Amino acid sequence: MPANPFNNHTEYGIGIGLRVPHYRHILEKKPVVDWFEIISENFMVDGGRPLEVLDKILEQYRVVQHGVSMYFGSADKPNREHLKRLRNLARRTHTPWLSDHLCWGSVDGRYTHDLLPMPYTFAVAKHTASKVREVRDFVEVPVCVENVSSYAEFHQSEMTEWEFLSEVVERADCGILLDVNNIYVSSKNHGFDPYEYLNNVPHHRVGQIHIAGHTKFKKYLLDTHDHPVLDPVWKLYAHAIKLCGHTATLLEWDDRIPSFDEVHHEALKATRALGPAAQPAGDPVAA
Amino acid sequence: MAEALFRPLSSRDGLAARWSDGRSMASVAAQFVKPNSRLTSVERLEIYARSYWFRVLDCLYEDYPGLRAVLGERRFLKLATAFLSQYPSASFSLRNLGSRLPQFIVDEPASAGPHAALAADMARFEWAQVVAFDGPALPALTQDDVLDAGPGLRVALQPCVTVMECAYPVDDLLLALKKTALRGEASNALSSMPRSRPAARPRLPRPMKTFVAVHRQEGMLYFKRLEPEAYAILTALRDGRTLSAACAAALCEAGPGIDWAARVREWFRTWQSLGWFCRRLKRGRA
Numbered sequence: 235m236p237a238n239p240f241n242n243h244t245e246y247g248i249g250i251g252l253r254v255p256h257y258r259h260i261l262e263k264k265p266v267v268d269w270f271e272i273i274s275e276n277f278m279v280d281g282g283r284p285l286e287v288l289d290k291i292l293e294q295y296r297v298v299q300h301g302v303s304m305y306f307g308s309a310d311k312p313n314r315e316h317l318k319r320l321r322n323l324a325r326r327t328h329t330p331w332l333s334d335h336l337c338w339g340s341v342d343g344r345y346t347h348d349l350l351p352m353p354y355t356f357a358v359a360k361h362t363a364s365k366v367r368e369v370r371d372f373v374e375v376p377v378c379v380e381n382v383s384s385y386a387e388f389h390q391s392e393m394t395e396w397e398f399l400s401e402v403v404e405r406a407d408c409g410i411l412l413d414v415n416n417i418y419v420s421s422k423n424h425g426f427d428p429y430e431y432l433n434n435v436p437h438h439r440v441g442q443i444h445i446a447g448h449t450k451f452k453k454y455l456l457d458t459h460d461h462p463v464l465d466p467v468w469k470l471y472a473h474a475i476k477l478c479g480h481t482a483t484l485l486e487w488d489d490r491i492p493s494f495d496e497v498h499h500e501a502l503k504a505t506r507a508l509g510p511a512a513q514p515a516g517d518p519v520a521a
Numbered sequence: 522m523a524e525a526l527f528r529p530l531s532s533r534d535g536l537a538a539r540w541s542d543g544r545s546m547a548s549v550a551a552q553f554v555k556p557n558s559r560l561t562s563v564e565r566l567e568i569y570a571r572s573y574w575f576r577v578l579d580c581l582y583e584d585y586p587g588l589r590a591v592l593g594e595r596r597f598l599k600l601a602t603a604f605l606s607q608y609p610s611a612s613f614s615l616r617n618l619g620s621r622l623p624q625f626i627v628d629e630p631a632s633a634g635p636h637a638a639l640a641a642d643m644a645r646f647e648w649a650q651v652v653a654f655d656g657p658a659l660p661a662l663t664q665d666d667v668l669d670a671g672p673g674l675r676v677a678l679q680p681c682v683t684v685m686e687c688a689y690p691v692d693d694l695l696l697a698l699k700k701t702a703l704r705g706e707a708s709n710a711l712s713s714m715p716r717s718r719p720a721a722r723p724r725l726p727r728p729m730k731t732f733v734a735v736h737r738q739e740g741m742l743y744f745k746r747l748e749p750e751a752y753a754i755l756t757a758l759r760d761g762r763t764l765s766a767a768c769a770a771a772l773c774e775a776g777p778g779i780d781w782a783a784r785v786r787e788w789f790r791t792w793q794s795l796g797w798f799c800r801r802l803k804r805g806r807a
Binding site: 281282316352389403423454 | 566
């Protein structure tokens with residue numbers, strides 16, 4: 235039975251992000267990991283060590299691509315050079331699906347390299363969905379869009395974030411990369427119920443889930459990916475799995491990155507919700 | 522919103538108090554950002570402004586540690602801010618963010634202060650390392666390829682190899698600073714100003730004409746000091762001259778008492794073993 239039609243009918247378990255500090259450990263020790271997520275932009279280069287490492291990883295592991303700069307919500311058309319490089323990389327990795335964020339971040343060819351929130355309007359949803367379709371059709375790989383953490387809301391918005399997300403993915407007929415940490419962070423920053431968010435997205439479209447740590451400041455939470463996953467996020471994750479069923483799950487840890495074993499051990503805590511089937515057999519960390 | 526983000530932060534790492542037309546930033550932000558019970562509109566916008574500047578500055582901090590050491594932290598920050606204000610990122614990849622910084626220093630030497638010439642050399646040298654790190658490499662010519670073609674062969678230097686003439690020994694300076702070879706990655710998680718490992722202010726070198734090649738082997742970055750004649754041959758080849766013309770031009774004023782033929786053979790053996798040569802593509806572009 236396919237896990238989900240929006241991740242190319244794959245049955246992936248728990249993965250972790252492929253990060254530079256872990257390269258040597260992974261290449262030398264070859265730990266058992268179900269799959270790695272790569273940041274596409276780090277490998278959309280012409281040569282050198284990034285691609286050499288990637289090719290070695292691909293000999294041993296399944297890789298899924300995650301992008302940070304497609305900016306489905308930007309008014310600009312998708313950059314053709316970006317699309318070509320993304321397609322070339324997808325052909326190299328054979329990624330079963332790829333993801334990027336439900337946000338904007340560029341204007342008139344200038345890039346912020348940030349995941350900026352969008353006004354939740356029907357017009358913006360229509361525009362965004364059409365860009366998602368364009369990317370998917372060009373790259374020829376299923377696309378999942380990820381909800382972002384946000385710190386600002388706009389007067390213009392006509393609906394809630396989860397209604398906007400649903401509107402975009404239904405119009406684009408694409409998948410969702412559901413980031414439960416982002417839902418939690420935004421719920422605290424904007425004062426909504428994260429469970430209401432989870433209960434009201436189209437669960438059958440959730441092709442992947444992200445979990446991560448965040449940082450509490452006095453007046454807001456910041457999505458920092460530099461901590462273990464906090465308890466409220468684990469609870470939200472367990473609820474998401476109840477609603478969505480078995481879903482490929484990825485731990486993001488991007489700053490103050492600890493040892494590979496520590497990151498992997500943290501990711502495997504997702505087994506509590508996913509069940510033992512999600513855990514690769516013979517994993518030395520989980521044993 | 523984007524215009525607010527691209528404006529340099531104030532001295533307290535906040536948004537500028539005034540918009541470009543003189544209105545208060547608070548009133549501009551309130552027009553499109555909702556406040557909540559804990560944060561005003563402008564405070565919410567400020568979170569994004571900080572995030573933007575911390576991220577792009579962090580990228581330049583990482584790509585230009587030698588330049589930071591030459592200029593010192595404060596002048597580097599000022600230079601980087603001026604550069605990014607004039608040249609915000611025009612690429613989907615942060616990898617290209619600093620590509621125009623070397624030329625910016627040449628165009629705006631005052632921004633680099635009293636050591637502008639050294640700073641310009643160091644910036645060129647460090648950008649060459651970015652190119653060497655992940656630039657393209659074409660199939661390398663073998664010794665047989667060169668021998669078969671004879672002296673009329675026009676070869677190209679690999680696009681990821683940079684040969685450069687510097688007024689200062691920047692390679693020695695950077696080695697002294699023990700720059701790490703690996704670059705970082707794109708990420709959207711960043712919470713603070715770049716955690717600058719404050720570069721120790723080194724003793725700055727005196728001018729000394731230096732010829733150096735920046736290249737990679739097995740995924741690692743290297744730089745290699747070149748003799749002036751070797752540099753002349755490589756630049757002539759890079760610029761499209763034939764093997765024989767490059768050697769003739771480079772050695773026309775070479776001093777006596779040296780077996781130049783043997784030396785040139787040795788250089789070519791080394792360059793070839795390093796895979797620096799590739800076929801020149803049509804229209805003279807490698």
